[in-house]
Amino acid sequence: MQHVQLERLLSEMTMDEKIGQLLQISGDFYSTTAQERTGPMSQLGLTEREIANAGSVLGVGGAAECRRIQTEYMARHRLHIPTLFMGDVIHGYRTIFPIPLGLASSWDVDAAAQMARISARESAVSGLFLTFSPMVDLVRDPRWGRVMESTGEDPRLNAEFARAMVRGYQGGDLRNDVERVAACVKHFAAYGAPVGGRDYNTVDMSERELRDMYLPGYRAAIEAGAKTVMTSFNTVNGMPASGNKHLLRDILRKEWGFDGALISDYEAVRELVTNGVAQDDEQAAKLAIEAGVDIEMMSVCYLRHLRDLVESGRVDCAIVDEAVMRVLELKNDLGLFENPLRGADEGRERSVVLSDEHRAAARDIAGECVVLLKNGAGILPLHADVPASIALAGPCATSHDLLGAWSWQGRQKETVSLAEGLLARHPHAVTVARESCDYDDPSPAAIAEAVDMARSASVVVLALGETSDMSGEAASRSDIRLPHGQIDMLRAVRAVNPNVVVVLFNGRPLDLTEVDREARAIVEAWFPGTEAGRAVADVLVGATNPSGKLTMSFPRTVGQVPVYYNSCSTGRPYEAKPREKYVSKYLDVANDPLYPFGFGLSYSTFSYGPVTVSGAEFDDRHPLRVDVSIANTSDVDGVEIAQLYVRDLVGDAVRPVKELKGFSRVRIAAGSSVTVTFSLTPDDVRYVHPDLAFTSDPGEFDIMVGPDSRHLSSPIRVVLKS
Numbered sequence: 238m239q240h241v242q243l244e245r246l247l248s249e250m251t252m253d254e255k256i257g258q259l260l261q262i263s264g265d266f267y268s269t270t271a272q273e274r275t276g277p278m279s280q281l282g283l284t285e286r287e288i289a290n291a292g293s294v295l296g297v298g299g300a301a302e303c304r305r306i307q308t309e310y311m312a313r314h315r316l317h318i319p320t321l322f323m324g325d326v327i328h329g330y331r332t333i334f335p336i337p338l339g340l341a342s343s344w345d346v347d348a349a350a351q352m353a354r355i356s357a358r359e360s361a362v363s364g365l366f367l368t369f370s371p372m373v374d375l376v377r378d379p380r381w382g383r384v385m386e387s388t389g390e391d392p393r394l395n396a397e398f399a400r401a402m403v404r405g406y407q408g409g410d411l412r413n414d415v416e417r418v419a420a421c422v423k424h425f426a427a428y429g430a431p432v433g434g435r436d437y438n439t440v441d442m443s444e445r446e447l448r449d450m451y452l453p454g455y456r457a458a459i460e461a462g463a464k465t466v467m468t469s470f471n472t473v474n475g476m477p478a479s480g481n482k483h484l485l486r487d488i489l490r491k492e493w494g495f496d497g498a499l500i501s502d503y504e505a506v507r508e509l510v511t512n513g514v515a516q517d518d519e520q521a522a523k524l525a526i527e528a529g530v531d532i533e534m535m536s537v538c539y540l541r542h543l544r545d546l547v548e549s550g551r552v553d554c555a556i557v558d559e560a561v562m563r564v565l566e567l568k569n570d571l572g573l574f575e576n577p578l579r580g581a582d583e584g585r586e587r588s589v590v591l592s593d594e595h596r597a598a599a600r601d602i603a604g605e606c607v608v609l610l611k612n613g614a615g616i617l618p619l620h621a622d623v624p625a626s627i628a629l630a631g632p633c634a635t636s637h638d639l640l641g642a643w644s645w646q647g648r649q650k651e652t653v654s655l656a657e658g659l660l661a662r663h664p665h666a667v668t669v670a671r672e673s674c675d676y677d678d679p680s681p682a683a684i685a686e687a688v689d690m691a692r693s694a695s696v697v698v699l700a701l702g703e704t705s706d707m708s709g710e711a712a713s714r715s716d717i718r719l720p721h722g723q724i725d726m727l728r729a730v731r732a733v734n735p736n737v738v739v740v741l742f743n744g745r746p747l748d749l750t751e752v753d754r755e756a757r758a759i760v761e762a763w764f765p766g767t768e769a770g771r772a773v774a775d776v777l778v779g780a781t782n783p784s785g786k787l788t789m790s791f792p793r794t795v796g797q798v799p800v801y802y803n804s805c806s807t808g809r810p811y812e813a814k815p816r817e818k819y820v821s822k823y824l825d826v827a828n829d830p831l832y833p834f835g836f837g838l839s840y841s842t843f844s845y846g847p848v849t850v851s852g853a854e855f856d857d858r859h860p861l862r863v864d865v866s867i868a869n870t871s872d873v874d875g876v877e878i879a880q881l882y883v884r885d886l887v888g889d890a891v892r893p894v895k896e897l898k899g900f901s902r903v904r905i906a907a908g909s910s911v912t913v914t915f916s917l918t919p920d921d922v923r924y925v926h927p928d929l930a931f932t933s934d935p936g937e938f939d940i941m942v943g944p945d946s947r948h949l950s951s952p953i954r955v956v957l958k959s
């Protein structure tokens with residue numbers, strides 16, 4: 238449709254039909270069976286007419302069902318306006334990829350784009366038009382369960398992954414490429430910084446910090462063309478995001494020029510009342526529509542009160558028209574007026590969803606996301622030359638709960654366990670514990686069996702971790718260690734066999750201090766997705782040489798939280814005077830994390846040569862070139878992720894002691910070396926000043942390169958010329 242036709246359509250709509258477009262309700266309301274509908278309908282008090290008028294549907298997947306709903310309800314709509322199917326395809330639709338915190342550990346943005354491309358294809362043929370992804374909330378607190386959905390603690394890396402995922406979901410021609418879906422960047426904004434790491438809790442920080450650290454990821458997604466944005470549950474500096482005019486109108490729309498549709502999170506408009514900033518649902522509707530929220534997800538403040546607010550003159554009708562037009566434009570951008578079923582195709586669904594090709598991609602990508610945290614005595618990769626030499630035990634050994642908390646259409650029965658993966662690789666060398674093993678409290682029998690197996694095995698692989706519901710939404714933990722029973726099992730096995738390899742399946746950085754003490758090797762596998770067992774077995778047996786690196790710090794203890802690599806200097810830096818009393822430190826634990834941002838080992842060994850720079854100065858016309866030669870001194874081909882860090886020595890605000898300003902994922906053949914080149918421009922070192930200007934300052938900078946944020950070259954001092 239041309240815009241003028243949309244304008245005409247808008248002019249023909251009644252107020253009820255306009256407000257209907259601003260309502261999103263779940264698939265229950267469209268069920269073919271009455272009893273499935275009556276509960277939700279009475280809960281929200283919806284009539285059949287109101288359901289027929291609703292502008293979009295939450296959480297329906299399946300070509301047949303989406304086709305049925307679209308066909309039936311377009312016919313019921315007086316103006317035959319198509320609905321819009323939206324859902325949570327966070328890291329895969331039915332073929333599930335690693336959770337985003339794992340995906341980011343690959344540092345492979347092309348892999349993220351490929352994951353999004355495959356997710357889009359599977360979603361689109363299954364009837365979805367839009368996914369509530371990418372989630373780009375910057376995170377620094379592993380107590381918060383939703384760190385599993387994020388790409389970590391660095392704004393630059395978050396931005397790169399956000400752009401890649403939007404590219405993968407939307408492609409270049411969303412209207413005509415019906416096997417793509419619209420992206421929805423979330424949760425706007427700063428949902429990842431709740432006080433105490435407790436989900437939905439208060440977020441309060443300076444606007445300078447918000448803009449410098451937390452907003453870049455969302456902005457990158459929008460600049461990449463994300464069609465929609467979702468507001469977050471949390472308050473931002475005293476006002477919940479869904480009523481926060483400064484955040485939504487001043488920053489998102491005016492400053493960034495975002496003119497797409499803005500959807501609230503689930504009931505977040507109505508929660509303006511429970512947050513205590515709206516007297517009642519009517520005031521919540523007024524706050525949200527004036528702040529710029531277009532679609533109200535699963536609450537009915539708009540439905541029940543917008544008409545009166547407009548008719549009484551308390552809300553300008555133009556604001557409602559503006560919101561409705563954005564919804565119509567979104568539908569038009571998806572081509573729904575000409576093709577309301579888009580890619581929904583049962584035949585394609587059968588051939589595309591969970592195809593071998595997609596499984597193979599999931600396996601490859603999951604292998605890239607595994608982070609080797611420790612490999613004492615080179616115990617890995619496993620050598621399967623001795624029959625029954627590998628004992629596999631632990632609660633995750635045979636578990637299929639490896640998809641993570643946001644795997645919606647993913648199915649555990651289609652997921653490969655570690656036992657299945659390892660036995661497929663080495664059927665004669667691997668013995669799997671038979672006792673069922675509880676995650677929280679492995680039974681004495683399970684522990685006894687593991688110990689007994691360990692007595693005769695050359696290596697014990699202990700598969701430990703969290704259940705998927707121990708992270709994700711509403712799953713914050715105050716204690717981020719493994720469940721105590723698992724540590725007991727580790728200690729008992731270690732007592733009879735020092736060759737213990739711990740494989741972790743988890744959704745957050747854990748306190749691994751005890752595990753690091755007991756285990757000879759530690760493999761961080763995250764929740765790897767449908768191909769989990771094969772991908773992790775590939776790494777354990779050496780078919781995949783691990784290359785993953787952390788994008789979120791692993792603390793030594795929860796008492797250090799928040800601990801992150803890009804922290805600012807203080808007036809009394811511990812590092813400068815470690816023996817002094819009056820410096821910034823703890824009495825009982827070191828300042829730095831157990832495993833730092835950017836850290837990960839390989840079966841190869843890489844040696845960094847001297848770092849060279851193109852000159853002592855740089856400016857707009859003369860970017861700084863930074864070169865480093867990296868040698869693979871092992872006999873195993875490998876991939877290294879070299880990282881460039883920069884320190885701005887003097888700023889108009891305190892500056893981080895180091896900031897990631899470049900990374901390069903390079904394949905280096907055994908025994909050879911490559912030269913990695915980075916480029917640094919004044920734009921790369923811009924930051925938000927106290928007056929909120931986003932600019933760079935002339936002055937001195939330290940340049941450092943290395944395999945992670947801890948092991949860096951000696952700083953090279955350069956000057957940014959004005």
Ligand code: GLC
Pocket residue numbers: 325369423502503710
């Ligand atoms: C939620 C989540 C959000 C999700 C939405 C729809 O509560 O916060 O990330 O997209 O509901 O399922």
